[in-house]
Amino acid sequence: MNILVTGGAGFIGSHTLIELYKAGHTAVVVDNLSNSNPVALQRVAEIIGVPEIPFYKVDIRDREGLEKVLAEHRCDACIHFAGLKAVGESVEKPWEYYENNIGGTLTLVDVMRRHGCKNIIFSSSATVYGDPAEIPITENCPKGQCTNPYGWTKSMLEQVLMDIQKADPEWNVVLLRYFNPVGAHASGRIGENPNGIPNNLMPYITQVAVGKRQELGVFGNDYPTPDGTGVRDYIHVVDLATAHVAALKVFSEQCSVLSEAGANQLNTKHLALNTTHIYNIGTGHGYSVLDMVKAFVRVNGVDVPYSIKPRRAGDIATCYCNPAKAKAELGWEAKYGIDDMVRDSWNWQRQNPEGYSE
């Protein structure tokens, strides 16, 4: 398939491009580069072994810009990563977050349908579960109260896309609820490149390890968890990337079922028609903050000084998923473990201490 990849220059998008090409797909990238660097796309092309990835510096809120891209490139589906994602910033700038994430997605979906492209995979997040009603979290767990505007954009966009699918069954909508992506491509050529002080745990750890920050603050050690620190479902970004390739099967399967083509080459069991497909994308294992720090030090042989700080507002104690549905329906499961995650995060950081900007 030829895939429109919005936000393809970003952390998860760049890794997904590699897996798409490896699986025989091609891509067209649209990104406004508000949180990314085009060098990432050059490196992706090098890794794949193609001269370049078709790229348009277009904002998804720019209807004309998107129209041009879709007029020039016939796309079978869109993987929609583009969006702002900094939780703290979303509290300071709610309008900007709603306008960019929700406004941008509404424009994107409208342009897609005008061009007859009605297959979309949307980057959702475990954040839609709020403080989850059950652990491990299944897709049947009710959505919860988000603690910030970023989270609400994900929760609201899930609803928007489900309603669009319900009203027009020609749409195929896949919502992937990511848990905590970490790691980097094994080459160390692409990885996570946060602006300023990282909010998330793994980039903070790697920046301490490389000497850019003095010590890690561990946000609370009095949670009801085995060692008192927060537990999360960390997933290697390459596993997350392959989940998108696996999710494309939903579109081929729906098409083959709809056209009654019969000879379905896919291994997936038949999926329900006329519904939005929702999957948790995690490993199903929960690791604490201190588990991550200890694994990082053990595997990489570098020191990560830390001290215990107060809890961070809005944090929950434990969040990990049951990823069985993705395995049963998409044939996907995570392959990488915690040692791979900390090794590859470090490999990227030490090869690129200033990210893409050096």
Ligand code: NAD
């Ligand atoms: P990222 O910031 O690295 O990538 C997002 C990309 O979208 C960036 O390249 C940015 O320049 C681009 N972008 C933003 N607004 C745009 C717009 N209006 N028009 C065009 N391009 C735009 O983030 P990521 O970590 O790769 O995340 C990708 C998606 O996954 C996001 O939607 C994010 O909310 C979601 N997600 C991420 C995480 C995570 O922890 N990284 C977890 C759950 C969900």
Ligand code: UD1
């Ligand atoms: C973050 C986002 C959430 C998103 C999720 C998945 C915030 C507040 N929330 O949540 O919206 O869906 O990622 O990508 O950013 N920690 C420290 N010290 C640090 C950083 C983190 O101790 O410097 C701890 C946190 O308290 C938490 C764990 O590490 O227990 C993971 O934190 P983080 O990487 O920010 O992810 P989430 O809190 O799961």
